[in-house]
Amino acid sequence: MAKKAKGGNNPLKSFDKWANTVPDTAKIIGDAVQAAAPILDKALDRNYEKEKNRISIPNVLDLDLLEGKELLEKLGFLVTVTLVKPDKKYSTARDNEIVDMIPKSGRVDKGSVIKLYYVTQEIIDSSNLDVPIPNLLGLSITEAREHLKDLGLKPAYELLKAEARWANQQVNTVLDMEPKVSLFSSTVVKGSILKLKYIDEATLEESRKLAQAAAKKQLDLGQLVGRIPNFLPQNKQE
Incomplete structure (x- = not known):
């Protein structure tokens, strides 16, 4: 009859040996977060800088063309102006009034182009006929x-x-x-x-x-x- 090996197989020792070879999951996650932190910080900084350079578009509808244009330019916008064609909806407007703008609202970068549309008295008169x-x-x-x-x-x-x-x-x-x-x-x-x-x-x-x-x-x-x-x-x- 074969003799049993001294000590036999010890389940607790085998488990300890296996446990020592398993990576520490919490440590891996912690290391990954720590490594990603600088990248995340840089992304947040970029977004902050970008947002800091963005400004809200003021509503200049119904203002005089020169007044609205001057206000937008002081805020750092580039402004283009376009005379609209006669239309019934302009029949009650005022001479040189801003009747439309693109874009109308939101936050955009400094230096963005704002398009202003305005009427003259001639257009208003034509709109009434x-x-x-x-x-x-x-x-x-x-x-x-x-x-x-x-x-x-x-x-x-x-x-x-x-x-x-x-x-x-x-x-x-x-x-x-x-x-x-x-x-x-x-x-x-x-x-x-x-x-x-x-x-x-x-x-x-x-x-x-x-x-x-x-x-x-x-x-x-x-x-x-x-x-x-x-x-x-x-x-x-x-």
Whole structure:
């Protein structure tokens, strides 16, 4: 019979040996936190410095343009100004009043751009007047321009792309306009822009080619349809 080893296996000694080899979790976490602390501190410092250089945007709406611009520039902002177009909502505004700004609120870096929008008395006067939208279709560009001028409106021009439907139209004639009278709108504010759409010689020539090609295609299709009965089986008479 084999002899037992002296002392045998001692469970307590085995556990102590295993426990001594297990890392101290608390110590590892503590070391990791300690190592990360400088990085976290630097990030917090950067955020603090960045936030310290940010300033709140004051609301300068309804102020005089020069007053609002001066206030923003003293705070370190760069300011741009834009004159708005006539609109009914400006009919009760004051001359040189700030009616809009971008951005309107929040905290931004010093040196950020603030856009101010303002009105003049001319814009206010134009905002108080509605003008019926004229029908300028068929007029020459010159006639249409003069008519708009008499109404206190401004023309803009758009050269149309070639289309078959323009093949029989006149060059430099108003073929379409924007805006035009509709169920939803029949007037515009005085000073508004109306777009006059027309064709020139090159566009007319290209439109005629497109019309000819469309006519030929339709003719070829008609001839093909006319030949279909010839390909159908004929009923023999008894």
